[in-house]
Amino acid sequence: xxxxxxRTHVRTDAGGxxxxxxxxxxxxxxxxxxxxxALWEKRVDAVMILLYARKNxxxxxxxxxxxxxxxxxTYDSTEYYEKWARAMRNLLIEQQVVTRAEVxxxxxxxxxRHRAAGRTVLNDAIEW
Amino acid sequence: xxxxxxxxxxxxxxxxDRSAVGHCRAxxxxxxxxxxxxxxxxxxxxxxxxxxxxxxxxxxxxxKVRFKQSQIWPGYVGSPRDVLExxxxxxxxxxxxxADRHEKNLSEKV
Amino acid sequence: MHDPHDHSHDHEHSHDHGDGQDPHAPQxxxxxxxxxxxxxxxxxxxxxxxxxGIITHDEVARQIDLMDSRSPALGAQVVVRAWLDAEFKxxxxxxxxxxxxxxxxxxxxxxxxxxxxNTPETHNVVVCTLCSxxxxxxxxVPPAWxxxxxxxxxxxxxxxxxxxxxxxxxxxxxxxxxxxxxADLRYIVLPMRPADTDELDETALVSLITRDCxxxxxxxxRVGRGA
Numbered sequence: 092x093x094x095x096x097x098r099t100h101v102r103t104d105a106g107g108x109x110x111x112x113x114x115x116x117x118x119x120x121x122x123x124x125x126x127x128x129a130l131w132e133k134r135v136d137a138v139m140i141l142l143y144a145r146k147n148x149x150x151x152x153x154x155x156x157x158x159x160x161x162x163x164x165t166y167d168s169t170e171y172y173e174k175w176a177r178a179m180r181n182l183l184i185e186q187q188v189v190t191r192a193e194v195x196x197x198x199x200x201x202x203x204r205h206r207a208a209g210r211t212v213l214n215d216a217i218e219w
Numbered sequence: 220x221x222x223x224x225x226x227x228x229x230x231x232x233x234x235x236d237r238s239a240v241g242h243c244r245a246x247x248x249x250x251x252x253x254x255x256x257x258x259x260x261x262x263x264x265x266x267x268x269x270x271x272x273x274x275x276x277x278x279x280x281x282x283k284v285r286f287k288q289s290q291i292w293p294g295y296v297g298s299p300r301d302v303l304e305x306x307x308x309x310x311x312x313x314x315x316x317x318a319d320r321h322e323k324n325l326s327e328k329v
Numbered sequence: 330m331h332d333p334h335d336h337s338h339d340h341e342h343s344h345d346h347g348d349g350q351d352p353h354a355p356q357x358x359x360x361x362x363x364x365x366x367x368x369x370x371x372x373x374x375x376x377x378x379x380x381x382g383i384i385t386h387d388e389v390a391r392q393i394d395l396m397d398s399r400s401p402a403l404g405a406q407v408v409v410r411a412w413l414d415a416e417f418k419x420x421x422x423x424x425x426x427x428x429x430x431x432x433x434x435x436x437x438x439x440x441x442x443x444x445x446x447n448t449p450e451t452h453n454v455v456v457c458t459l460c461s462x463x464x465x466x467x468x469x470v471p472p473a474w475x476x477x478x479x480x481x482x483x484x485x486x487x488x489x490x491x492x493x494x495x496x497x498x499x500x501x502x503x504x505x506x507x508x509x510x511x512a513d514l515r516y517i518v519l520p521m522r523p524a525d526t527d528e529l530d531e532t533a534l535v536s537l538i539t540r541d542c543x544x545x546x547x548x549x550x551r552v553g554r555g556a
Contacts, residue, residue, distance in 0.1 A: 111459055113458055114458030114459075117482060117483060117486075118479040118483065121477060122474060123495070124474075125472060125473070126473060129368075131364075131372070133396065133397075136392075136393075137389045138384060138389060138392075144437065144439055146383070146384075151439060155460055158460070169367075171461065172367070173365075176367045176371050177370070179374055183377075189377050194377065197373045198369060198370065198373045201369050202366075202369050209362065211362060211364070212363075212369055213363060213365050214365060214366040215366035215369055
């Protein structure tokens with residue numbers, strides 16, 4: 092749906108236009124299909140809001156900054172709550188709430204449990 | 220930027236045309252554009268500091284700035300009366316009068 | 330492994346909102362045979378945070394309940410009140426935070442709300458080009474298209490083209506005013522009350538107002554609603 096040329100040529104060599112700063116570009120027709128959030132997306136939303144709005148681990152600004160750190164290719168190809176989940180992971184580590192080793196170990200455990208239950212876990216290597 | 224504290228409703232301002240270092244909330248498409256302050260929105264903690272876990276103080280004045288669409292976009296398709304409004308912090312706004320004088324001074328030096 | 334509490338949320342099979350919108354796609358959940366790495370990451374982080382005593386299952390469930398309780402119906406009630414009560418409308422436009430207290434809506438400390446009024450001269454439309462700022466406390470979670478790169482990129486440069494895609498043609502004699510939510514304010518459009526609705530009661534009026542009317546990509550209309 093999105094023309095790859097449109098995606099890639101516009102934010103390179105732009106001398107300061109960041110990956111998220113898309114006003115005035117052309118990402119093609121708007122897909123207006125409606126769908127409810129998946130449970131895991133609601134959970135990302137809920138946990139993120141608990142962490143920043145209720146428990147003050149960081150601000151929404153820090154979350155945005157972390158999302159904006161994604162490279163353009165990944166920024167464009169990830170969904171909204173995928174960006175949030177990755178931002179949450181990186182902020183929790185940055186703020187030393189959890190360690191990278193803890194996240195990696197728990198992720199292996201979670202993925203293994205789902206695979207043992209017969210589920211296919213796609214792309215479990217989440218870019219940093 | 221000695222004029223920053225004096226921005227008020229009705230004043231023409233130019234969005235500073237600089238590259239951002241780190242997080243900022245002044246969109247790329249408005250950099251260098253001239254608009255009119257239509258509302259003084261108060262003072263808010265500075266997002267450019269909050270983004271890096273700093274307290275974001277002193278609070279920074281926020282303004283609603285109105286731009287003419289036909290001025291922002293060459294070849295804008297629509298009505299000449301169409302406008303766009305964005306909320307911009309004082310550190311990104313320069314009095315347009317001041318900015319123009321500043322640019323003129325620079326060009327005279329060259 | 331999973332507390333039953335959380336699972337109370339994933340089996341809401343009745344998603345027929347009766348509002349004539351497209352049927353909603355089913356939610357994915359742990360009964361699905363495939364899951365993404367991000368979904369596993371969410372579980373990973375949530376379990377770690379719970380183990381460390383930073384959050385609890387109950388807090389997560391309550392937060393999900395809170396967001397589920399926010400829907401455009403809430404915003405629609407506010408709009409109708411403004412249509413029926415000029416004094417309230419005045420307060421809503423001046424200080425949304427204060428006015429919304431009457432609706433038991435605490436908009437929180439994270440952002441301010443601003444209501445912008447459509448008039449015969451001006452049509453307002455809201456976008457957030459830098460992320461996806463949206464008045465969630467009044468309208469619930471944003472639709473996917475609001476968060477899309479297409480909507481975020483094009484609404485500022487070609488608002489009329491975007492509105493046409495939504496089936497809304499604004500005459501050139503009417504100003505289109507785009508609001509890019511770049512800072513601490515969240516915007517809601519107060520649409521115009523359609524003509525020929527004098528005899529409608531409050532409930533009927535509320536039913537005219539869709540989510541998109543309050544974003545500015547639609548206008549309330551009796552057409553198509555059996556009127």
